[in-house]
Each structure stands twice: as structure tokens, then as C-alpha cells.
Amino acid sequence: MQHQTLLAALATLSTSAFIGSPAAHAEQDLKPVVNAAGKTLEFDWPTIRVGTGEYDEGPTGVTVFHFQKRSLVAIDARGGGPGTVNSDYLRLGYEVPKLDAIVLSGGSWYGLESTTAVSTALKDDGLRDARWGNVALAVGSIIYDFGDRRLNEIYPDKKLAQAAFRAAKPGVFPLGAYGAGRMAKSGGYFNCNAHSGQGGAFKQIGELKIAAFTVVNAMGVITQRDGSIAACFRDPTWPKNISAFDLADGTPDSRKPGWTGNPLDEDKRANTTISLLVVNQKMSYAELNRLAVQVHTSMARGIQPFATEFDGDVLYAVSTGELEKKEGSAVTPVDIGVIASDVMWDAILSSVPEQPSAPKANPRLKLQASELDSYVGEYTFSEFAKIRFTTRDNKLFAQAAGARDTFAIKRDSAIELQPVNKNEFTVPSRYPLLVKFIAPGQVILNPGRWQQTGRRAND
Incomplete structure (x- = not known):
């Protein structure tokens, strides 16, 4: 009886460890x-x-x-x-x-x-x-x-x-x-x-x-x-x-x-x-x-x-x-x-590579609601990093939706993205951040040697 109980406990432990471990x-x-x-x-x-x-x-x-x-x-x-x-x-x-x-x-x-x-x-x-x-x-x-x-x-x-x-x-x-x-x-x-x-x-x-x-x-x-x-x-x-x-x-x-x-x-x-x-x-x-x-x-x-x-x-x-x-x-x-x-x-x-320069927003660029709406949705970068893009008053906003902040885009509140051109946006910061929509349902942060790619659900 004790042997069977031990085997059952080990089986439960093994199953729990497998299910609960992301590495599995x-x-x-x-x-x-x-x-x-x-x-x-x-x-x-x-x-x-x-x-x-x-x-x-x-x-x-x-x-x-x-x-x-x-x-x-x-x-x-x-x-x-x-x-x-x-x-x-x-x-x-x-x-x-x-x-x-x-x-x-x-x-x-x-x-x-x-x-x-x-x-x-x-x-x-x-x-x-x-x-x-x-x-x-x-x-x-x-x-x-x-x-x-x-x-x-x-x-x-x-x-x-x-x-x-x-x-x-x-x-x-x-x-x-x-x-x-x-x-x-x-x-x-x-x-x-x-x-x-x-x-x-x-x-x-x-x-x-x-x-x-x-x-x-x-x-x-x-x-x-x-x-x-x-x-x-x-x-x-x-x-x-x-x-x-x-x-x-x-x-x-x-x-x-x-x-x-x-x-x-x-x-x-x-x-x-x-x-x-x-x-x-x-x-x-x-x-x-x-x-x-x-x-x-x-x-x-x-x-x-x-x-x-x-x-x-x-x-x-x-x-x-x-x-x-x-x-x-x-x-x-x-x-x-x-x-x-x-x-x-x-x-x-x-060892020092060329550093990315801070992208400059174009304050005169006014985008249409239809253009911005094509970017709306939740984009996944990994199991713990996501960004949700929304629009309001013909402006594009971003908010981290995963377990962690994503650079200057935080979880606690949405931040307005400043347009650089029709498909590129930035967040003014000490550290350069460029958000580039490259295809329907796909976005890149900081294009180049250090880029991070996110994909929208259901695209």
C-alpha cells in the first residue's frame, strides 16, 4: 500500500512538473x-x-x-x-x-x-x-x-x-x-x-x-x-x-x-x-x-x-x-x-558597433483612421512579451500586454506612438525605439541587428 501511494505521488509530481514547466x-x-x-x-x-x-x-x-x-x-x-x-x-x-x-x-x-x-x-x-x-x-x-x-x-x-x-x-x-x-x-x-x-x-x-x-x-x-x-x-x-x-x-x-x-x-x-x-x-x-x-x-x-x-x-x-x-x-x-x-x-x-540613432517623429504627418486601424491588435513576441496596439482620435497607442514591459512600452498604461512615416512610429526616450509595421499582422521593434519581431494573433 505504501509502495502504491509512493508511486502515485511520484506520478503526480512528475506530471505537475511537466505541465507547469515552460521548458517542457x-x-x-x-x-x-x-x-x-x-x-x-x-x-x-x-x-x-x-x-x-x-x-x-x-x-x-x-x-x-x-x-x-x-x-x-x-x-x-x-x-x-x-x-x-x-x-x-x-x-x-x-x-x-x-x-x-x-x-x-x-x-x-x-x-x-x-x-x-x-x-x-x-x-x-x-x-x-x-x-x-x-x-x-x-x-x-x-x-x-x-x-x-x-x-x-x-x-x-x-x-x-x-x-x-x-x-x-x-x-x-x-x-x-x-x-x-x-x-x-x-x-x-x-x-x-x-x-x-x-x-x-x-x-x-x-x-x-x-x-x-x-x-x-x-x-x-x-x-x-x-x-x-x-x-x-x-x-x-x-x-x-x-x-x-x-x-x-x-x-x-x-x-x-x-x-x-x-x-x-x-x-x-x-x-x-x-x-x-x-x-x-x-x-x-x-x-x-x-x-x-x-x-x-x-x-x-x-x-x-x-x-x-x-x-x-x-x-x-x-x-x-x-x-x-x-x-x-x-x-x-x-x-x-x-x-x-x-x-x-x-x-x-x-567591439563597439555603430549605434542606432533616435528616430525623429514627423509632427506634420497626419494619418487616417483607416491606416491606423490596420495596425490594431495584440502582437506576440514570446510567451511573456506582447504589445496591444489601439487607436483613439486618429492616434496610435501601445501598451505591454504580457508579463513584462517591452522597452519604453509599459504595462501600466498605454503610450502614444509618434509617427515617423506611414508605417514607422517612435516613443521619444533616452534610448532609441522604432516600431515598424512590415506586413499585415507583423511588427518589428528596432529593425536591424537587434530587432525583435512580433506577430498578431490570427494573422
């Missing part, structure tokens, strides 16, 4: 986009292959670095909230090169699936097997790209990571909002909320090669070498030529309402910069570990503030070992650290 019926079935690129870094290093994969529906993505020759790697974690795979192994100090791949991913901890997926791809493709000493080693880290920056919870999964791995090629690295940096942002500490992405830089001195790659999703602002801010949706009350130093010097007042805008919310406290430094000169584990620390420390110049409690900053330092040390000709590890720190700053700056 929200499996991803999306098409990977591989190696999309606009501006790119091109570099001469055949043993490093790079592949990117993205889900436009997120948008979110993954970046895979595949080393054709097993390499030595060290790790330095600085942020207060890192998310990594196999990081403990990297701290053991073994001098034997074991690294096959490094995977950088969006999707927060769900995106860590990308790293293990690359390991199994190495095995499935016959590049590694299960023999002792030949097991694939992929390591990786993630950024948080959910929250109020997008209206869904799509994440980089096994299919996307393996597609990126298999599409990897040498010498090309997409810059900006691509791969793992597809939905990155920076400057949330000062409410800048600028779009960010992935950056890279390469330098060769004689036979010495140094490459730096980074995905900047930082709480701090990206800072130019002259101290100016590289990207920020600025508060209109700020002085025209305000610098990163000015913001830091004004803390905490520079973050208060009336000085910089709204205080931080939870989404703006989920930030990370994940980075990779590669040198071809052969180095010991101790030298490589110190190089990781030196370069990671230097990144505080290009991102201010850096490595806060709410950042998950991690840097991997890799030696491919192709360039043997020769007495009297090798560059010293300290010199490499100085050079690499400057290369990494270049990589940080190259």
Missing part, C-alpha cells in the same frame, strides 16, 4: 546562421580557426576558436559572477598542451551547453576519441544577454555551437554585434546601455604573433585612450564632453536620477567581458598565467569600472608554442605582456 514545451527549433559578418579583423595565423553562429530570432550567438595544434592555456577570472566550463582544470598548472577549443557564448549559464557541444563535435568528427590523453578539451565562458534587452529567452544550444565549430576558418574574425557579442551591451553602471559586441586585434613583431579577442558585455563604459566614452546613450543633462573619469569622479551622484537617469535595475547588473589572448611564442604555464593576470589587469583602462561584483570577467591566455624561444632573440614575457595589453585595448575598442 518550448524546445528550440531554429536555423543557425554561421559566419555572418560586416566589418572584420583579418589576421595571418593558420592554426587558429574561428567560427561564429547566431540565432537571429534571439538575437544571440556563439564564437568558437579551434586550435589546430593542441595548445597550453591559463585562465584569470576577475569578475564577481563568472560562468565557465573546465576552468578548474586550467588552474592545475600542467605544462602539457591540452587545449583544443575555446567557446564564448551568449545565453548566460544555459549557453554553457555550447562548450560541451564543441567537445562532442571534436569526437564525432573523428578529431578526438575516448583514449586517455586524446579526450577533447574545450573550455568556455558566457555572457548574460537576456533581461530587458530582448523579449525572449532563446539561447545558444548544441546545434548552434556545433554549426559554428564546423564552419570555422582561419584568419577572419567578425567585429561588433556578431557571434557571442550579438546582443552584448556596455555601460549599464551609468545607464548608458550602449550596444556592444565582440572585438579583435592582431600584431606581429618579427616572428612573434599576438592576437586579442573579447566579447564586451561590461557594466562599465568602453573608454577611448584619451579618456572619452566610446559608446553611450547619454543623459541629456550631462556636459557635452563628459569623460569616463568625470562619471567615475561623480559617483555615486553621477548615477542618481536627475544626473544620469534611472538607477540600476536587476538586468543591468548582469555583465561580463570574456576575452582570449593568443601568442605563438612558447611559454611555460607560470609565464602564461602571469601574462593572463597582467593583460586582464590592463583592461581596466579600456573599461571603466571593470571587474565589479556584477561582472563575470574571464580571460584565457593561450600559447600555441609555434615559436621556440631562442637565446637572445625571444621577446621577454614582460615585454609580451606590455605589447599584448595594448593589443587588447585595441580589441575592446573594435
Whole structure:
């Protein structure tokens, strides 16, 4: 009797868990986009292959670095909230090169699936097997790209990571909002909320090669070498030529309402910069570990503030070992650290994509009721994000109808949309918002690299 009761209870529990869990019926079935690129870094290093994969529906993505020759790697974690795979192994100090791949991913901890997926791809493709000493080693880290920056919870999964791995090629690295940096942002500490992405830089001195790659999703602002801010949706009350130093010097007042805008919310406290430094000169584990620390420390110049409690900053330092040390000709590890720190700053700056400009409403444009009525209805962006469009007095209004606000369109009241043209509307705000109706029953928020698409019920 007790056994039957237990079985019944377990059955009830299992059924309840299945029915009550959104994940039980929200499996991803999306098409990977591989190696999309606009501006790119091109570099001469055949043993490093790079592949990117993205889900436009997120948008979110993954970046895979595949080393054709097993390499030595060290790790330095600085942020207060890192998310990594196999990081403990990297701290053991073994001098034997074991690294096959490094995977950088969006999707927060769900995106860590990308790293293990690359390991199994190495095995499935016959590049590694299960023999002792030949097991694939992929390591990786993630950024948080959910929250109020997008209206869904799509994440980089096994299919996307393996597609990126298999599409990897040498010498090309997409810059900006691509791969793992597809939905990155920076400057949330000062409410800048600028779009960010992935950056890279390469330098060769004689036979010495140094490459730096980074995905900047930082709480701090990206800072130019002259101290100016590289990207920020600025508060209109700020002085025209305000610098990163000015913001830091004004803390905490520079973050208060009336000085910089709204205080931080939870989404703006989920930030990370994940980075990779590669040198071809052969180095010991101790030298490589110190190089990781030196370069990671230097990144505080290009991102201010850096490595806060709410950042998950991690840097991997890799030696491919192709360039043997020769007495009297090798560059010293300290010199490499100085050079690499400057290369990494270049990589940080190259991560900044072109920022969208605020759309300008046309106050002279008067739309007919029949034109506006074609937009009326409730549009779904995800299971928790919806917008209801209504009309009144020949004006179009929007109100969030799901479980969450949708950017400047809130749940508590309808807001009037200002017409830009017949099918585009805006909400005046510090942060640009464009509402574009592209087809009957279909609307896009912020068309372009960061767009969110909604569809009307019954269309």
C-alpha cells in the first residue's frame, strides 16, 4: 500500500512538473546562421580557426576558436559572477598542451551547453576519441544577454555551437554585434546601455604573433585612450564632453536620477567581458598565467569600472608554442605582456558597433483612421512579451500586454506612438525605439541587428 501511494505521488509530481514547466514545451527549433559578418579583423595565423553562429530570432550567438595544434592555456577570472566550463582544470598548472577549443557564448549559464557541444563535435568528427590523453578539451565562458534587452529567452544550444565549430576558418574574425557579442551591451553602471559586441586585434613583431579577442558585455563604459566614452546613450543633462573619469569622479551622484537617469535595475547588473589572448611564442604555464593576470589587469583602462561584483570577467591566455624561444632573440614575457595589453585595448575598442540613432517623429504627418486601424491588435513576441496596439482620435497607442514591459512600452498604461512615416512610429526616450509595421499582422521593434519581431494573433 505504501509502495502504491509512493508511486502515485511520484506520478503526480512528475506530471505537475511537466505541465507547469515552460521548458517542457518550448524546445528550440531554429536555423543557425554561421559566419555572418560586416566589418572584420583579418589576421595571418593558420592554426587558429574561428567560427561564429547566431540565432537571429534571439538575437544571440556563439564564437568558437579551434586550435589546430593542441595548445597550453591559463585562465584569470576577475569578475564577481563568472560562468565557465573546465576552468578548474586550467588552474592545475600542467605544462602539457591540452587545449583544443575555446567557446564564448551568449545565453548566460544555459549557453554553457555550447562548450560541451564543441567537445562532442571534436569526437564525432573523428578529431578526438575516448583514449586517455586524446579526450577533447574545450573550455568556455558566457555572457548574460537576456533581461530587458530582448523579449525572449532563446539561447545558444548544441546545434548552434556545433554549426559554428564546423564552419570555422582561419584568419577572419567578425567585429561588433556578431557571434557571442550579438546582443552584448556596455555601460549599464551609468545607464548608458550602449550596444556592444565582440572585438579583435592582431600584431606581429618579427616572428612573434599576438592576437586579442573579447566579447564586451561590461557594466562599465568602453573608454577611448584619451579618456572619452566610446559608446553611450547619454543623459541629456550631462556636459557635452563628459569623460569616463568625470562619471567615475561623480559617483555615486553621477548615477542618481536627475544626473544620469534611472538607477540600476536587476538586468543591468548582469555583465561580463570574456576575452582570449593568443601568442605563438612558447611559454611555460607560470609565464602564461602571469601574462593572463597582467593583460586582464590592463583592461581596466579600456573599461571603466571593470571587474565589479556584477561582472563575470574571464580571460584565457593561450600559447600555441609555434615559436621556440631562442637565446637572445625571444621577446621577454614582460615585454609580451606590455605589447599584448595594448593589443587588447585595441580589441575592446573594435567591439563597439555603430549605434542606432533616435528616430525623429514627423509632427506634420497626419494619418487616417483607416491606416491606423490596420495596425490594431495584440502582437506576440514570446510567451511573456506582447504589445496591444489601439487607436483613439486618429492616434496610435501601445501598451505591454504580457508579463513584462517591452522597452519604453509599459504595462501600466498605454503610450502614444509618434509617427515617423506611414508605417514607422517612435516613443521619444533616452534610448532609441522604432516600431515598424512590415506586413499585415507583423511588427518589428528596432529593425536591424537587434530587432525583435512580433506577430498578431490570427494573422
